[in-house]
Amino acid sequence: MVKAAAITCNLIDLKIKDWHLHLVFSFESSLPAEEIGLLAVNRKSKEELSFSCEKTDEPEARLYKAVIHLDELSNHVRDTGCVDFYATYRTMEDMDEAELLKKRMKTEFQPIELSWQKDEQKGIFFLPYTTKKGNFSLKILAKKAVAEVNHVELTPEAQLTLKGFAFLLQGEESFPVKQRRLVLNEITDAEEKRLFQFPLEKSFREDAHDEAVSFEVQIDLKKLYEENIMPAMFQFHIEFCGEDPETGEEVVKRSKALMLKNKANPKTNQFTVLETEKGPARFHVYPQKKKRNMRLRMNDYTFKTRAVYFVVGKKNRAVSFFRRRKNKLKKKIDRGVKKAYYFTFGLAAKLPVKKKTVIFESFAGKQYSCNPRAIYEYMKENNPEYSLYWSVNPEYTDIFEEKGIPYIKRFTLKWLFAMARAEYWVVNSRMPLWIPKPEHTTYLQTWHGTPLKRLAVDMDEVHMPGTNTEKYKKNFTMEASKWDYLISPNAYSTEIFARAFQFNKTMIESGYPRNDFLHTDNNPETVRALKEKMQLPAGKKVIIYAPTWRDDQFYKKGKYKFDLDLDLAKMREEIGDEYVIILRMHYLVAENFDLGPYQGFAYDFSSYEDIRELYMVSDLLITDYSSVFFDFANLKRPMIFFVPDIETYRDKLRGFYFDFEKEAPGPLVKTTDAVIGKIRETEAPDYRLPDIFEPFYEKFCYLETGHSSEKVVKTVFE
Incomplete structure (x- = not known):
């Protein structure tokens, strides 16, 4: 067995010079x-940026140098980020591998934080720093x-000395710093937490910008213990104090908790025991295990307390030990299960094929919808000899339980054998790459939309967590190589699909099966029944509002903005007597708004299972850059494109396949008043x-006549 290479990579020197x-x-x-x-990785999006390196002239050491323009890094993270x-x-054993290997860069060069640089024009700072794991970012x-601590010393007399540096990088709302102070912040569940403050003297250092950034402070812990109620635990912060230039009020900015990052330094964990006025006491300075935040614990050191701490410590260590063993075992089991699952899938694929068995899947098994649903419903009625x-x-x-639809839970053992032995797969999105397609299985990829934004190989950049542009394209084309058939809604899409997916097997240019319903059931009876099912007023016209999801509609992890540009209050006032509006929003946004004030006028149908039925009951569509208008156009009903942000969105429009502003099949408007005006125009006799x-209809909808499901089934199954 060839051993893996032992790799070390350390930052030796860092300078920011001439931008x-x-x-x-x-x-x-x-x-x-x-x-x-050298590889720079956007921590949030996982996008990668590669740079070349040169070997230095040092004959003995394997040193490399790289020079990167700061604008490349700020563009890489969209101005702010990490x-x-x-x-x-690449080692000699890896020469046949397509991708280079990578090793995280450690840093022994301290303190790199002092090399920060400011972009005055953009108002941003470039701050090199050492992570809690000792890596360079x-x-x-x-x-x-x-704020950083790089020296800690606790004497036998409980005198604590801290040395480090602290400075404030300020944006537009800046203030002159008049004082810096060290703060001991009590860690307790009590409502009132004690704070102890110690002023820091100004101190300059040669390797910093022209600021007094260094500090040194001494704390008499014995005195602190004797004068206050103990036991107690504290963490450390640095505060920057000054005055607001306009109001004169005090302004205080506090750093995050100080950390002890250097695990190799024994002085990051120190304690002492001595006699005090209250009896024997123990003083302990140490880092948290994972977060590495600096902690101070002060408590009495009587026999009773020591016994309690001994028992509790033993218990905690035992729990921690078994938890670690359990987690390691779980990871081993998970890896083993995945390998066994993959191996079993391969074996199951060699079993005899189950003739005329079809497995359907829509959006990773999360929906009963789209083209797979239309094909399923057609085959259920017209091909009873198939097992679906x-x-x-x-x-x-x-939804499958409610409708009595036969289903198999994804990634179960039963699913594995069913997928491996099925004669057909009908899927509308990508399957996991690790799933091999058996030789006896015919894979029909229905896809799920007419291409508006660039797809797969045609994409210039990919902004998705956990991947990069090159890897995304490679994985996409590997998945597409498994497809035997691909449905295309029109000639325009056929050309794009073939190029973007690198697809060279059978393209079925049939129109989308899901849109058959918009032709076969487009009658007053269906509309009346659907309105009753949805509890919409029978005597009013219906507007559907379906804007696109914007990837900037969040402000922190798990929190999403709701900023509906369409003024519902004005809409209700102007047209509420004659219309109702149904909203079809992305679920992350939909869960954050309340339509209570618009009850009886606005209805939330964001979670409604079948968007085709929403199209059918709607007299008019309002959207922006969403591709829903390709499907809605089959009904030949009015569409209004509400695009208040078109000026800022224009850069994204350049990533579209056609000129949206010229070819959109309806008027483009920027205000709610303009939307209302266009709605009124549609009322004219x-x-x-x-x-x-x-021309739009002839280009994109000409194949969709209500027989697309039939065309697909006859091509693939008969």
Whole structure:
């Protein structure tokens, strides 16, 4: 067995000069390594940026240097964010691998935080820093209170000395710092937490910007213990104090908790025991295990307390030990299960095929919808000789239970054998790459929309967590190579699909099966029945509002903005007597708004299972850049494009396949008043769809006549 190479990579020197980041790092490998490079990874999106390196002139050391323009890094994180650095390489054993290997860059060069740089034009700072794991990263931010401790000493007399640096990177709302102070903040569940403050003297250092950033402070812990109620536990902060230039009020900015990052330094964990006026006491300075936040514990050291701490400590260590063993075992089991699952799938695929068995799946098993649903319903009625099953995410089985639809829970053992032995798969989105397609299985990929935004290989950049552009394209084309058939709604899509998916097998240019319903059931009886089912007023016209999801509609993890540009109050006032509006929003946004004030006028149908039925009951569509208008156009009803942000969105429109502003099959408007005006225009007896609609329909909808499901089934199954 060939041993893996032992790799070390350390930052040796860092400078920011002439708007460039200059790095020197060492790279050592137990096996010969070539193609040494540098990789900058956006921590949030996982996008990667590669840079070339040069070997330095040092004959003995394996040192490399790289120079990066700061604008490249700020663009990489969209102005603010965090960049992690890796060395990339290839060993002799990996020469056949397509992708380079990478090693996280450590830093022994301290303190790198003092090399910060400000972009005055953008008002952002470039702050190199050492992570709690000792790795090198770079933050790009608008403001920050920076504080580090690089020396800790606790004497036998309980005199605590801290040395470090602290400075404030300020944005537009800045204030002159008049004082810095160390704060001991009590850690307790009590409502009132004690604070102890110690002023820091100004101190300059040569390797910093022209600021007094260094500090040194001494604290008499024995005195603190004797004068206050104990036991207690504290964490440390630095506060920056000054006055608001306009109001004169005091302004205080506090740093995050100080950390003890250097695990190799024994002085990060120190304690002493001595006699005090209250009896024997123990003083302990230490870092948290994971977060590495600096803690101070002060308590009495009587026999009773020591006995309690001994028992509790033993218990905690035992619990921690068994938890670690359990987690390690779980990871081993998970890895083993995945390998066994993959292996079993391969074996099951060699079993005899189950003839005329079809497995359907829509959006990773989370829906009963789209083209797979239309094909399923057609085959259920017209091809009774086939056994039809759905692959369903275990958390989304309710709709299948309610409708009595045969299903198999995704990734169960039963699902594994069903998928491996089925003669057909009918799927509308990508399957996990690790699932092999058996030789006896025919894979029909229905896809799920007419391409508006660039797809797969045609994408210039991919902004998705956990991947990068090159990897995304490679994985996409690998998945597409498994498809035997691909449905296309029109010739326009056929050309794009073939190129973007690198698809060279059978393209079925049939129109989308899901839109058959919009032709076969487009009658007053269906509309009346659906309105009754949805509890919509029978005597009013219906508007559907279905805007696109914007990837900037969040402000922190798990929290999403609700900012409906359409003024519902004004809409209700102007047209509420004649219309109701149904909203079809992205679920992350939908869960954050309340339509209570608009009861009887606005209805939330964001979670409604079948969007085709929403189209059918709607007299008019309002959207922006969402591709829903391709499907709605089949009804030949009015569409209004409400685009108040078109000026800022225009850069994204350049990533569209056609000229949206020229070819959109309806008017583009920017205000609610304009929307209302266009709605009123549709009420005129002589109203006609705009001239652009007919060529649009002939280009995108000409194949959809109510027989697409039939065409697909006859091509693939008969």
